[in-house]
Amino acid sequence: MEALVGKALDECMGSQSTILPEGVIVLGRILSREKNTLDLEGRLLNRVKLCILKGKIHDLEDSSHTGLSEVFNRSYHDFSPSDHVRLKQQCFQLLASFAENSEMRVTEVCQLLMVVLDREWNVRFGQNGMSSELNEDEAYALLYDLAQRSLVSVEEVSSTGRIKTIRLKGLMRDFCVSVAKQADLQLQVIDSGNLDQEMGSFASGRTAKEVHPMTKQRMLSINGAMDDRQCRNISKNARYWGLSSFICSETLPAGSGLKKLLKRFKRLRILKLENQESFVKIAKRIGKLKFLMFLSLKCSLVKEVPSSISELKFLQTLDLRTNCALKLPNLLWKLKRLRHLCLPHEGYIVRGEEKLRLDGLISLRKLVNISIEDCDLKVLVTFRKLERLVCVRRSPGQVSFPRTDDKFDCLKSLTVEIPFGADVDISPILSCCGPSVKRLRLIGIRTLPEVNEFPPNLHKLTLKKAYLRDDPMMILGKLPYLKFLRLLAKVFNGTEMNCSQGDFKLLVSLRLEKQQHLERWNVAEGSLCHLQRLEIVECRNLSPNPDALRRAPLLREILIHEMPEQFKSEVQRQMQNLTLLLA
Template identity: 35%
Template sequence: MKELGEKMLEHCTGLPLAITVLGELLSKRRTPNEWKEMLHNNMRTFIHEERRKDQEDLKYSDILWVLGLGYHDLPHNLRQDLLHLAHFPKDSEIKVKELCRIWKAEGFMDIDEGHEATNRRFNMLKDEGLIQVEKLDSYGMIKTIRICNLTRDLCITSDKDGNNFWEIMDSRKEMDQYSSSPDTFEDVKPTYKTHSVAIYVNRDVAEEFFPLINNDRKAGLRTLICFNRLPYPSYEQVIQPLLRRFQKLRVLKFENISYGYVGKLPEEIGELVHLRFLSLKGSHVEQVPSSIGNLIFLQTLDLRTNWKSEFPNVLRRLKQLRHLYLPLRCHISGNKLMFSHLKKIETLVNIPLRYCDLNDRETTNLIYKVRKFKVYFHASLWKDFNLKSSGTSQRRYLDSLALDNLSRSRVDVVQFLSGHRTRKLHLEGKITQLPEEQFVPLLTKLTLERTYLHNDPMETLAKLPELKILLLKHNAFEGNKMVCSHNGFPRLEYLSLIALEQLEEWNVEEGALSSLSNLLIEDCYKLLTIPSGLRNVTKLKKLVIKRMPREFTTKVEERGNDFYKVQHVPSVELLKVLSGFQLNDPSVRCCSRIGIPLARHSFPGDDEARSPAIDVGRVAQRKKKATKLLLFVDVSCDFILFAAIRHHN
């Protein structure tokens, strides 16, 4: 068996992923005959013959052979899962929750499948080494994943060989070395089996879409997902003919189209009567037509955007709706929105209190049964909503609650939050104070943003027994001293302090933050030094210090005065302004997040670090508004490669 194992190991060519997959397979087979059967099983039919011409291609084929063994050893449903993952662009971080909603809309997943069952599916793929788990949520459930590029290539090849679930339109001239995606859509062999298309928009939107729209064989498409790579795309020209052509769509999603212009969504959207999933997240939609009320099977409607948008009062007709995301600046035409007809609703996000009737008992009870609820309001409207809500006898089981006060006046949230059983809480905007003691005893994640609290919030928050994630952002606290008291925050794992502009002193007493593993300190310009008590936080694995004054960062560096406080931390990242650097060298190219080369920019250095700066990932979108560009890099970097800069939402 040792000899057989060594022969199979040769096909892995040293790749850890392939070795992991092979190990998983061999662990399920106990006899030499089973090992021989697997070794001689010819899985190389998944590799095109032209990929075996030289030594490098042979190496690639060997790796895919091993991955193919793992793929075909999976249960049928998990193989289908992988095929559906392969349409995402390479290196994409995939949101599991949204992916499952798409699958449910397609009928690929049972509409009532819960989070636990979904988590088991992806854990099985992770255990086989075919996907990577990127993030877990506060419950320990899988939140985001990546599919390995090699696994993706294998799935695309397998899909072409028989299933034809997806066709990928990618017009890029320079494809990745082993990508099996065609250079153009016309290169794809027409097939009647394909019901899903993923289109990667790299150039003019019309040039990308009209070959698809004019293809009669594709009129029966059920799923169309667009992955945008342009900084200022305009879909106004193509959206109407697209809706007219593909009236059998169940899923229509435009991914990553921030600043994308749609204009007025055409009335034809109402003719897509089979539609279950519609997402225009991030796009500029000026008006949504009343015909959207015809989409009686719609399960997910995602219109999240910061642009002002007009939305019709037709929710009462969308009785199958489970997830509703409205624009942040939403104007409702007609009477106030009513939610009492949405008996299956699970998510209500960006609900404008001004345009909604939330005070009747039926609606109030409905709200406390949803999993996620976010409402924004002005202080003048808060009191009535607060009294009505707090007076209900309905027990509160919200999984995620977000309150956003848009006005300059403070609001009192103490009574409203009393007795809540929510796990995640986001408070944004000015509030009077936090409730005392354990105001939300089951809370695992808390975000305070622009709350401008006068009193140190740590005294209250340290008592929350289940709190694992705490984010204090943009003047959540406007005092100058903060203390994490003795034995406080027993279960806190992640702490983020961002833009606390008045904070000068932070103390961590012995026994505090005993479970902390990740800490971020960013833009706290008046903070003088890192707490001495951090040296007692033995579980701290990663410390990120970003955009802090030079006096602060130099203390934490090796040989600095504060280095002894953090020398036990395995990963310390110091991100600061690159001083006096200019992009003059033609061999160095600075690119936006979508790969567009940027014009020459200078980097003023630390002295101007407090001036308004622009994240490199947003330069292509700001264009002429950019007057200054500051680049933040690891201070230990000797060489900087400007290849791709991730856009941070």
């Protein structure tokens, strides 16, 4: 096999050296599934040569990535059973719509997949006794399968092992575009490099009577800035009037061109207007997009959302994480099918100075950046499908969650963020956390809850900016099911941390980051008995203590980042049997 790899590398070098890693990774995944027979090496070498030396990406005659399309084709056809071919084609179409080499958050891609595959999933499984709606777990399983076959690059993984971000690099993205074109999915991707060339076709568009419905584009992705004239040309071209997806990750003009786009695209199901650097006014006509299921204004300058947004009866995802405070109508409660609601982190103003009404959102699964003042726990606990909740206090002063005796049924993740100078009693919301809550993130709290106040089955805990005077390990070490602990910036103002005997019985991962006052960390015998990964980041006053590390018998990996060289060298000298990641 070593000889095979050497010969394969020789074949790949030269003009294709820039894409060598992609092809080798995908090829390795395929070859790992081959049966081990006597002629294995010769057979594999022949296949490698064929994959490398033959073929071009279909429909991309000018592509310089020759000879690896067969590699991707084999991995693609192995991706899913043949009876799901339409599902995977549309999955690849969606991935191709993102800008080349851009980092994609898996949660967002899953939400888009739920829209793109909604109709096909219902046809395939809705009449076979299975769920007629694609849920987040099933969408994630599709992406995870792609990552296992290296058709997408995994960029970031959470401490629990779940994929957080992925990236689609050069040749892989070209392949996704080719799959969409072969399947006749009417995808058009406009990158910054070919923007001027594509604009020429918009200006020469035909009238609606001259365009057959089957030849109209269904998904348009624009990854380059356009001016007002170019926007108008798109709106005049009749073959784009039937668009189901309009994705724009660069600045659009703030003039009348955007209004005309919304007027023409009446059948949109996905509308992404992200990273808009000039102020965008969302027209009242957005309520006429009656098929819209996904709307994102993330990282854009938007001041106000019109009341007509309440008319989007099929809306599933509404991402309003804009770059400025947002004025909202108190009508979001009418969106009965809304699953994901992300509000601006910078704050929002409800018209009429009322509390934001949410009682009608019976399908809600994720609620992000809701103000603590608007957190009526008596209402939120009635959301039987709510899985993730992020509560934020944006101003100093004293406030408390309202108390209730009910508990969340399905809540898995809770975040509470409090600014410096605010005094918030979080015990009422912690008392609502039942056995389903596995992840907890607390930012800005001034007092650590007692052991019996934490969720009973807590697996992952993140603390940040708590400025605690007492050693938090004395309480955290008693949490019976805690597996992942992250102490981020300024959690502890003391100089010494102690892990007592019998503490952290199930902890497998620990991160200490930016504990500026911490000088010593002691670990007693019988503590951290299951710890496997330790991360120490920017704790510049911390002294090396190899004895503490030796008391964690299963410790295999240590990440040391932005620490003094003396600390790095001492740990490296004393712990030679461990995997050290130094930066």
